[in-house]
Amino acid sequence: MRDNHYAVSHFGRLRRGRRGHDQIGLDALNLAGYDTSLFKELIKVDMPTGFRAMSLDDGAALGKEAFESQDWLVHVLEEELLHVIQKAQGLAEEFGRGTALELESDVNEARKFPAPGS
Numbered sequence: 001m002r003d004n005h006y007a008v009s010h011f012g013r014l015r016r017g018r019r020g021h022d023q024i025g026l027d028a029l030n031l032a033g034y035d036t037s038l039f040k041e042l043i044k045v046d047m048p049t050g051f052r053a054m055s056l057d058d059g060a061a062l063g064k065e066a067f068e069s070q071d072w073l074v075h076v077l078e079e080e081l082l083h084v085i086q087k088a089q090g091l092a093e094e095f096g097r098g099t100a101l102e103l104e105s106d107v108n109e110a111r112k113f114p115a116p117g118s
């Protein structure tokens with residue numbers, strides 16, 4: 001797990017380990033006006049086919065499909081960042097009926113980077 005752990009640098013990029021490989025560029029999200037410093041951790045994990053990412057409290061776990069292309073990566077990171085913002089606002093805490101669905105539809109409305117090919 002540690003090998004796949006990304007640490008957030010002060011420049012709004014995420015960097016893998018100490019060697020600086022596999023940087024994840026957050027420039028597209030920064031340019032779109034997002035505060036990407038809200039991401040505290042991004043982890044690369046094995047995920048079943050069809051799953052690109054999973055939300056964490058202050059970041060996300062990313063499967064290899066998230067890295068299929070730069071467009072997909074930006075799309076996935078935007079979605080996860082919007083979820084982090086929801087959590088920071090306390091929205092995800094109120095787990096009433098339909099809340100998860102509402103959170104997803106709010107993300108869909110807010111996103112600036114639709115899924116490639118959609």
Ligand SMILES: [Zn+2]
Pocket residue numbers: 079083104107
């Ligand atoms: Zn979502």
